[in-house]
Each structure stands twice: as structure tokens, then as C-alpha cells.
Amino acid sequence: xxxxxxxxxxxxxxxxxxxxxxxxxxxxxxxxxxxxxxxxxxxxxxxxxxxxxxxxxxxxxxxxxxxxxxxxxxxxxxxxxxxxxxxxxxxxxxxxxxxxxxxxxxxxxxxxxxxxxxxxxxxxxxxxxxxxxxxxxxxxxxxxxxxxxxxxxxxxxxxxxxxxxxxxxxxxxxxxxxxxxxxxxxxxxxxxxxxxxxxxxxxxxxxxxxxxxxxxxxxxxxxxxxxxxxxxxxxxxxxxxxxxxxxxxxxxxxxxxxxxxxxxxxxxxxxxxxxxxxxxxxxxxxxxxxxxxxxxxxxxxxxxxxxxxxxxxxxxxxxxxxxxxxxxxxxxxxxxxxxxxxxxxxxxxxxxxxxxxxxxxxxxxxxxxxxxxxxxxxxxxxxxxxxxxxxxxxxxxxxxxxxxxxxxxxxxxxxxxxxxxxxxxxxxxxxxxxxxxxxxxxxxxxxxxxxxxxxxxxxxxxxxxxxxxxxxxxxxxxxxxxxxxxxxxxxxxxxxxxxxxxxxxxxxxxxxxxxxxxxxxxxxxxxxxxxxxxxxxxxxxxxxxxxxxxxxxxxxxxxxxxxxxxxxxxxxxxxxxxxxxxxxxxxxxxxxxxxxxxxxxxxxxxxxxxxxxxxxxxxxxxxxxxxxxxxxxxxxxxxxxxxxxxxxxxxxxxxxxxxxxxxxxxxxxxxxxxxxxxxxxxxxxxxxxxxxxxxxxxxxxxxxxxxxxxxxxxxxxxxxxxxxxxxxxxxxxxxxxxxxxxxxxxxxxxxxxxxxxxxxxxxxxxxxxxxxxxxxxxxxxxxxxxxxxxxxxxxxxxxxxxxxxxxxxxxxxxxxxxxxxxxxxxxxxxxxxxxxxxxxxxxxxxxxxxxxxxxxxxxxxxxxxxxxxxxxxxxxxxxxxxxxxxxxxxx
Numbered sequence: 068x069x070x071x072x073x074x075x076x077x078x079x080x081x082x083x084x085x086x087x088x089x090x091x092x093x094x095x096x097x098x099x100x101x102x103x104x105x106x107x108x109x110x111x112x113x114x115x116x117x118x119x120x121x122x123x124x125x126x127x128x129x130x131x132x133x134x135x136x137x138x139x140x141x142x143x144x145x146x147x148x149x150x151x152x153x154x155x156x157x158x159x160x161x162x163x164x165x166x167x168x169x170x171x172x173x174x175x176x177x178x179x180x181x182x183x184x185x186x187x188x189x190x191x192x193x194x195x196x197x198x199x200x201x202x203x204x205x206x207x208x209x210x211x212x213x214x215x216x217x218x219x220x221x222x223x224x225x226x227x228x229x230x231x232x233x234x235x236x237x238x239x240x241x242x243x244x245x246x247x248x249x250x251x252x253x254x255x256x257x258x259x260x261x262x263x264x265x266x267x268x269x270x271x272x273x274x275x276x277x278x279x280x281x282x283x284x285x286x287x288x289x290x291x292x293x294x295x296x297x298x299x300x301x302x303x304x305x306x307x308x309x310x311x312x313x314x315x316x317x318x319x320x321x322x323x324x325x326x327x328x329x330x331x332x333x334x335x336x337x338x339x340x341x342x343x344x345x346x347x348x349x350x351x352x353x354x355x356x357x358x359x360x361x362x363x364x365x366x367x368x369x370x371x372x373x374x375x376x377x378x379x380x381x382x383x384x385x386x387x388x389x390x391x392x393x394x395x396x397x398x399x400x401x402x403x404x405x406x407x408x409x410x411x412x413x414x415x416x417x418x419x420x421x422x423x424x425x426x427x428x429x430x431x432x433x434x435x436x437x438x439x440x441x442x443x444x445x446x447x448x449x450x451x452x453x454x455x456x457x458x459x460x461x462x463x464x465x466x467x468x469x470x471x472x473x474x475x476x477x478x479x480x481x482x483x484x485x486x487x488x489x490x491x492x493x494x495x496x497x498x499x500x501x502x503x504x505x506x507x508x509x510x511x512x513x514x515x516x517x518x519x520x521x522x523x524x525x526x527x528x529x530x531x532x533x534x535x536x537x538x539x540x541x542x543x544x545x546x547x548x549x550x551x552x553x554x555x556x557x558x559x560x561x562x563x564x565x566x567x568x569x570x571x572x573x574x575x576x577x578x579x580x581x582x583x584x585x586x587x588x589x590x591x592x593x594x595x596x597x598x599x600x601x602x603x604x605x606x607x608x609x610x611x612x613x614x615x616x617x618x619x620x621x622x623x624x625x626x627x628x629x630x631x632x633x634x635x636x637x638x639x640x641x642x643x644x645x646x647x648x649x650x651x652x653x654x655x656x657x658x659x660x661x662x663x664x665x666x667x668x669x670x671x672x673x674x675x676x677x678x679x680x681x682x683x684x685x686x687x688x689x690x691x692x693x694x695x696x697x698x699x700x701x702x703x704x705x706x707x708x709x710x711x712x713x714x715x716x717x718x719x720x721x722x723x724x725x726x727x728x729x730x731x732x733x734x735x736x737x738x739x740x741x742x743x744x745x746x747x748x749x750x751x752x753x754x755x756x757x758x759x760x761x762x763x764x765x766x767x768x769x770x771x772x773x774x775x776x777x778x779x780x781x782x783x784x785x786x787x788x789x790x791x792x793x794x795x796x797x798x799x800x801x802x803x804x805x806x807x808x809x810x811x812x813x814x815x816x817x818x819x820x821x822x823x824x825x826x827x828x829x830x831x832x833x834x835x836x837x838x839x840x841x842x843x844x845x846x847x848x849x850x851x852x853x854x855x856x857x858x859x860x861x862x863x864x865x866x867x868x869x870x871x872x873x874x875x876x877x878x879x880x881x882x883x884x885x886x887x888x889x890x891x892x893x894x895x896x897x898x899x900x901x902x903x904x905x906x907x908x909x910x911x912x913x914x915x916x917x918x919x920x921x922x923x924x925x926x927x928x929x930x931x932x933x934x935x936x937x938x939x940x941x942x943x944x945x946x947x948x949x950x951x952x953x954x955x956x957x958x
Contacts, residue, residue, distance in 0.1 A: 072244045073111045075237030076104065079230065083112035086226055087121070087174055087201045094195060094202035096180065096219065099230035101308070102267025105205035106178050108230065112203065113176045122168035124175055126191075126204075128182035136186045153186070160190050161197070173197065177204035181212045188213035195224045209350070232264020241266060245273050246282070246289050251674045253640040253648060254282075254291035261295075261368045268369060271301040286693075288677035293438075293643070297372060305373040309351065315342035316349070320365070323352055324374040325383070325414075326390045326407070328362035333393055358401075388415035406430055410439070413446050421452035428459055433604045435635075436642035437467050454480050454489060462496050466605060466646060468681040470504025491526035494518070495533045502537050503684050506718040511537045528560035532567040536609060539571050542722040544759065547571055563603040566592045570609035574723075577617040580762035580805030585617045607635055608646055615654050620763040622809040624839045627658040649679035649689060656692045660699055663842040663877030668696040676712075687717025688724050691731035698731075698738035699842075701881030706735040726756060726764040730771060737775055737883045745883075746775050753797075766801045769794050770813040773820050774846055774884045791821040809838070816847055825851040829866065836873065845873040846884035852948060853887075856935035863935060864944070871947035889949050890934055899926040900934075904943040 079097065086095035097105045113123050124143045132138030137147070137160075144160055151159060164173055175194055177183065183191065192215035195202040202225055206212060220227040233241065238259040242250045250258075258276075262269035272295070276282035279296035282289055312320065319342050323329050331354065334343060343363075346352045351370065355362045365371050375383070391411035394404060409427030412418035424447035431440035444460035457480040464473035477497050494517050502510040511534060518530035535550035554560050554568035573588035592599075592610050599606055611630070618626040630636075631651045639647030652675035659668035675689035690713035697705035713728055729752045736745035749772050756765040772794050795817035802810040812834040819827025828851035835844035848870040855863040874880070892900065895916075902912045909923045916923070931937060934945040 074240040094225040097230045098206040102265045104266040122171040126177045128179045133182045140187045173200035175202045180204040181210040188215040250289045285677040288673045319346045324371040327364045331361040384415040387411040421447045421450040433600045435638045435644035465500045470500045473500045487523040487526040491529045524559035528554045528557045529564045532564040536571045540723045563599040573613040578761045582806035589614045621807045624658045649675045665700045665878040672696045683718040687713045691728045694731040698734040700879045703739040710735045773817045795821045825854045900930045
């Protein structure tokens with residue numbers, strides 16, 4: 068890969084420039100580990116210095132030049148005169164630099180200053196003492212530093228600053244620069260952890276992942292599979308850092324590599340204490356306090372990758388078996404100890420206890436670590452785990468997007484009709500795989516028929532709970548509610564079955580507008596998570612879908628922020644639980660869209676599409692959110708493409724999501740200029756939602772009609788003033804039926820729009836803005852600006868300022884509501900208006916555009932009339948209220 072664009076380190080660049088240019092600044096030396104980005108930072112900083120003010124000499128010290136006098140400055144100084152004393156040579160060198168600088172400030176940029184030979188180091192120190200000179204440079208941690216260089220900061224001549232690892236946001240930006248596109252959040256986190264914020268290691272990791280085909284692109288988003296083929300250059304680099312080790316220290320490093328985090332007391336039972344101490348002194352391991360225990364980790368994540376790969380297979384198996392023996396001997400005291408022992412047993416070939424493997428697989432799945440859970444469950448089945456292992460493995464395979472394989476595992480296990488509890492579990496897992504994994508809608512009737520044959524109350528309740536949520540997703544809402552309530556009424560029902568039924572009810576309550584009751588139901592489910600997670604960890608998806616639906620329908624963006632940042636999000640990302648990661652990315656896109664952050668919305672939606680590319684459960688929903696984000700940006704082509712993908716991928720078993728897809732379809736039509744068709748689609752959707760009793764959704768769709776009201780070009784009944792008032796009246800009715808603060812606000816906006824009341828629109832905008840709904844606020848203010856402009860109202864100036872402030876907080880936004888309130892300017896009028904707004908005189912504009920001054924004045928007058936302004940100052944404010952006033956919207 069070619070050299071990537073420099074990103075991040077803004078604070079350090081500012082410090083370097085201030086150290087050079089400041090009145091009291093003499094320079095700065097950055098210290099840090101190899102590959103942390105010191106040299107690149109130095110080069111970027113001095114490259115930005117103007118040559119007419121600074122005479123910059125770059126010095127790249129090396130082990131080769133350190134052996135000869137002035138070897139470090141050989142590229143700077145001419146041939147030395149003969150017969151001078153050491154002091155005389157130094158004075159001569161300073162004079163040469165002063166002469167070549169010709170009055171400019173001298174800047175010595177010394178890379179790897181610790182490798183300077185003594186005379187060069189003395190000269191650098193002498194230059195730093197000059198009034199018109201600065202020294203900037205880099206030092207590597209752990210190296211012997213020449214005394215003259217050390218004296219630079221001890222004498223107060225330069226600053227010394229530690230350059231630490233890149234923070235996560237800058238790591239993400241660097242990844243984007245390296246691959247030339249967006250990298251999904253999970254891959255960014257994993258690559259960031261492995262590189263530990265080291266730019267050089269990050270680049271090498273991306274090289275390795277790209278060359279091995281493990282970094283793949285879907286929908287414009289790069290995803291790393293997690294498999295890592297270390298390039299020889301990276302392995303060599305880590306080998307150099309680790310260096311030569313004694314057998315005892317190597318044993319320490321290898322045990323920690325296979326066991327980290329490893330308790331210090333446990334490690335002391337396996338190796339000599341002095342070897343542990345030496346490994347810590349060498350910077351190979353580090354101590355971390357964890358819950359009143361001192362844990363040992365390798366000092367860098369990649370040390371473990373290299374050590375594990377270089378360790379012979381026989382020793383690897385022996386070490387991991389030894390670790391398992393040690394931990395079992397002292398007792399598994401922590402929750403994660405079971406998983407640690409199981410991993411070691413599995414890797415060492417000593418896993419013979421199927422019960423232990425089943426328990427460990429269940430624990431891994433409860434943490435949403437799908438790859439680990441899959442390996443453990445398969446090992447349990449191979450070790451003779453029987454039905455329990457098969458049921459667990461099939462469930463995990465379902466969430467690993469391998470439904471056909473899951474069915475094969477289930478069908479290979481015999482079920483005894485006399486054991487109804489086991490039969491109910493087999494039926495529900497098979498039904499789940501068939502319904503959601505293979506999109507077979509007929510599964511509902513099949514599971515219902517089999518459920519009637521059960522006589523055990525608990526077994527029957529489990530089957531009924533699954534049937535209920537399947538019927539909800541298939542949009543058989545009355546039956547879903549009846550079945551779910553029946554499960555809650557059965558005392559014999561298990562906790563997991565009851566809470567799954569409660570999730571069904573919570574989801575129904577949300578779409579019906581009973582948002583408070585839905586929230587209470589979700590809280591009840593979450594309060595019992597410890598009781599159901601071991602039995603049914605995937606129930607968390609039902610919880611998140613119910614909760615996410617309620618938050619989206621209530622416009623609670625802060626609630627969405629909290630949801631996508633909680634523990635489940637972290638576990639899903641780390642464990643490759645794609646359905647969870649994908650759904651939460653959809654919610655992130657939704658929240659960003661309503662904030663007017665179209666860049667973030669599109670990135671999150673594309674990430675969801677990439678994560679869910681192999682699953683049909685939420686794939687259609689992800690594509691519909693991508694269509695919404697693209698439509699928001701005015702990208703009609705991408706919106707249409709995404710909507711076509713949504714229709715292709717949307718599963719017939721996820722009918723309950725139809726409101727979101729149909730809203731996206733209307734937005735796509737509107738973005739393509741078919742506003743009247745979009746309005747008709749929304750009216751049809753309102754009719755369907757009203758028939759289904761989905762009042763929560765209906766309120767949002769009616770508000771979409773309000774937003775599209777001005778953009779519809781059709782003059783038929785659906786776009787008449789009477790139609791607008793009908794929509795406003797229905798929203799007012801719903802504001803009394805649907806819980807929360809949003810429905811009354813939507814109704815207020817609708818009434819103000821129907822009645823043409825600017826003050827009402829501005830009041831509604833204030834309400835939207837208070838909830839963070841900046842996009843809706845901007846649209847309401849834009850309509851108010853349009854009305855005030857038509858009436859030449861003195862309130863127009865305030866409304867314009869309000870709209871400008873809202874749009875300044877948004878990214879590129881091109882909604883029909885905003886465009887409908889925007890006067891149409893010709894291309895030439897746009898050119899003249901933009902130049903006039905930044906202070907250009909009519910004569911200057913005329914010369915630039917090859918027009919006459921009179922023609923420019925005529926264009927300006929037409930612009931003033933269209934925008935309702937009278938001066939260039941007002942023009943600047945008015946243009947700030949037009950989305951894409953840089954010309955992207957109008958041209």
C-alpha cells in the first residue's frame with residue numbers, strides 16, 4: 068500500500084509549531100516507542116513551515132552515522148576545514164548554518180536524536196542556545212541518550228513530550244486512510260486493540276489482512292474476518308522487540324501468551340519468581356490490577372500473536388494443559404474461569420468432560436461470543452454430549468448464519484416423545500432455525516400443531532412463547548397477543564418462556580402506541596436477565612427489538628444512544644454476534660438521521676448492511692435505513708439501489724417491520740422527484756397501519772405526510788388544504804392515544820403547517836430541537852421562513868438565523884421539506900449570490916464572471932427579490948439557511 072494521508076495528532080502538531088514559532092520557543096523533542104509515529108509527526112510539522120521564514124535542515128541519525136564525527140550532520144554541513152580544534156569546528160559549523168539561513172530562523176529537525184554521534188549532539192545543543200534557532204526531533208524509548216541531547220530539556224532549551232498510542236478515533240481515521248474507505252466498528256476495535264494504537268503495527272496488520280484476503284469490502288464497508296496471517300516483516304519487527312530470552316523467561320512469556328490475563332499467584336506456581344521479575348523489567352509483560360487480584364498480561368497484544376505462532380505444537384498443547392491443571396487445582400473462583408479452563412482443555416486435546424464443555428459453551432454464548440461457543444459446543448457433541456450438546460450447537464449455528472448446518476445437527480439427534488421438556492426444546496430450536504434462519508413462514512403452523520400434542524404445562528408454554536413471537540413477526544398480532552398472555556398466565560412456564568412472551572407483548576404495545584406500558588414490560592424482562600440468559604441468551608435480541616422500536620417511535624434519541632452504548636453492544640461486537648451488532652447499527656443510523664447527521668447515518672447504515680449481508684433477519688431493515696440516509700443526502704440513485712436491495716433481502720418472516728420499509732420507500736420516491744407518488748404511498752400506509760392498530764407507527768407516517776405536504780406537486784384531493792387539515796386532525800386524535808411527548812408535538816407541527824402559522828411552526832421547531840430532533844426542527848423553521856418571506860414579515864430575520872443555526876449542526880441534508888421552502892435560483896444567480904455574500908463588489912464579480920456590472924446588479928436584484936433580502940449582509944444570512952448553499956443543492 069502507498070503512503071497514507073497523515074491523520075490525527077493535531078494537538079502534537081500544534082505543540083511543535085508553537086515550539087518553533089513561539090516567542091519563547093526553542094523547540095521540542097518527542098519520545099515514544101518504535102512505530103508510534105514520531106518520525107511522521109516530525110516530517111508533517113516541519114513540512115508546514117514556510118521556507119521564506121525558516122531555514123529547515125533535516126537530520127536522520129542512524130547507527131551507521133553514529134560511529135563517525137559529525138556523521139549525523141553529514142547531509143547538512145560542507146566539508147570541514149583542516150586544522151581547527153574541536154571547539155573551532157563547532158563554531159565553524161554554527162557560522163555555516165547562520166550564513167545559509169540568510170536571516171531566517173534556523174530549524175534543526177533531528178530524527179532519532181539518540182543515535183547522534185557526540186560532535187553532532189554537541190552542535191545540536193549549541194544551535195539550540197542561539198536566539199534565532201529551534202531544535203525539533205524524536206527519541207526512542209529505552210535508548211541511551213547522548214548527554215548534550217539530554218541537556219536540551221534539563222537546561223530548559225526545549226520541551227520534551229511523550230508521544231503515546233493513537234486514541235481510538237484517530238486509529239479509526241488512520242484505518243480509513245490506509246484502506247481508502249470506511250472500516251466497520253467491530254473490525255476497527257479489534258485492529259486497534261491488536262496494534263495498541265501504534266501506526267506502524269496498524270499498517271502492517273492491514274497489509275497482512277489485505278494480502279491474505281481477510282479484509283473484505285461489502286457495501287463500501289471494509290470488514291476484517293478476525294483471522295490473522297502475520298507478514299514476515301511484522302513477525303521480524305516483533306521478534307526484534309522481544310529479543311533473546313533465557314529458557315526461564317521464555318516460559319514466562321509463553322505461559323502468559325496462552326493464558327492472559329493470568330493471575331500472578333498462579334503464574335508463580337508454574338515458573339521462577341525472578342524470571343517473572345526480569346520479564347517485567349524487559350517490558351515483555353505488565354501487571355494489571357483486576358478485582359483485588361494482580362493479573363499478568365503481555366506488554367503488547369501482538370507479542371502474544373507472534374509467541375503463540377512460533378511455539379511448537381507439542382509445547383503449545385503441554386502449556387495449555389498445564390494451565391488448565393493449575394487453575395483446576397486452585398479452584399475456578401471467577402465466573403470466567405470455566406471458559407478459560409475449557410479453552411485450554413480444548414486446545415490441548417484434553418477436553419474429555421462433555422458436561423464441562425456444554426457449560427462452557429453456554430457461558431460463551433451467554434456472552435455472545437459466537438465463534439468460541441460454536442467450537443465448545445461442537446467439542447461437547449463430539450465428546451458424547453448427546454441431545455444437550457446438539458441443541459446448544461444448533462442454536463449457536465443459527466446465530467452464526469449457518470441455519471442449514473443447524474438443522475442437520477438437530478435432525479441427527481433422536482428425540483423421545485416421552486420426554487416432553489426435551490421435545491419442546493427440540494421443537495423450538497428447530498422452529499427458530501426454520502422460521503428465521505431459512506425464512507420458512509409455514510413453520511408457525513407446524514410448531515403450533517406439534518405444540519398441541521404436548522401435555523406438560525411447562526413444555527407447552529415454551530412452545531407457545533415461540534409461536535407467539537413468530538406470529539408477531541408474521542403480523543398475526545391478535546393471535547400473538549393471545550398466546551403470549553396465555554404463557555404469562557401459566558405458573559408452570561419457565562422464566563425464559565415467560566420473558567419471551569413478555570417481549571412479544573412489549574413489542575406489540577410499542578407499535579400500538581402504548582409506549583409507557585411497553586417500557587415497563589421491557590424493564591421487567593431486563594430485571595430477570597440473570598434468570599433467563601443461561602437458558603435463552605438470544606432472548607436479548609427480542610428485548611432490544613422491543614426497546615429499540617419503542618425508542619424510535621417516541622423519538623427518544625438519548626435513549627437510543629444509551630441502548631447502543633450498553634454492555635450488550637460491546638459483547639455483540641466483540642463476540643461476532645452479528646444480528647445484535649447489525650440491529651444496533653440500524654438504530655445508530657436512525658438517531659443520526661433525525662439529528663440531521665447524514666454522514667454518520669449513512670456510515671452506520673452501510674455498516675449494518677455489511678454486517679447483516681449473510682443474514683436475512685434484519686438485512687431488509689438495514690437496507691431501508693440506508694435508503695433513508697441516502698435520500699436525506701439527496702442521493703436518489705443510492706436510495707433507489709438500497710430500496711431494491713431491501714425488497715430483495717427482506718424476509719417474509721419479518722412482516723412486522725413493514726412500516727419502516729414503506730416509510731423508506733416513500734422517502735426514496737420523494738428524493739427521486741416523485742413527491743406526489745410518495746404522498747400516495749404514505750396515505751396507503753396510513754390506511755394499513757390504522758387497520759392493523761399500529762397507532763405508534765401511524766403517528767410518524769402522518770408526520771411524514773406533513774413534511775412532504777409542500778413538496779407534492781399534485782393538486783388532487785390528497786394535496787389539498789382540506790387533506791392537510793385531515794392529517795392534522797388525525798394526528799391530534801393520536802396525540803391523545805399514543806404515549807409520550809412526541810405525538811402532541813407532531814400534531815402541533817401539522818396544525819401550524821395546515822393553517823400557515825409561522826409562529827406555530829417556530830414553536831414546534833423549538834420542541835423538536837429540545838429533543839435533539841434537529842432535522843425536524845430545521846424543516847419546521849424552513850416552512851416558517853417561506854411563509855414569512857412571502858408576507859415580508861419583520862420576523863424573517865430571526866427565523867433565518869434560527870434556520871441557519873440548525874443547518875450548521877447538520878451534515879448534507881436535502882429533504883423535500885427543506886427544498887420546497889427554498890427559492891429557486893438559476894446557476895448564474897447562485898454564482899453571483901455566493902460571491903456577493905462573501906463581500907465581492909459588483910465590479911469585482913463582473914470581472915470574475917466576464918459580465919457587465921449592470922448585469923451583475925440585475926442578477927442581484929432578482930436574488931434579493933426571491934430571497935426577501937435587501938443587502939449583502941442579509942444575503943449572507945439567507946444563503947446560510949439554504950441546504951447545500953455551496954451550490955451542491957442547486958446545480
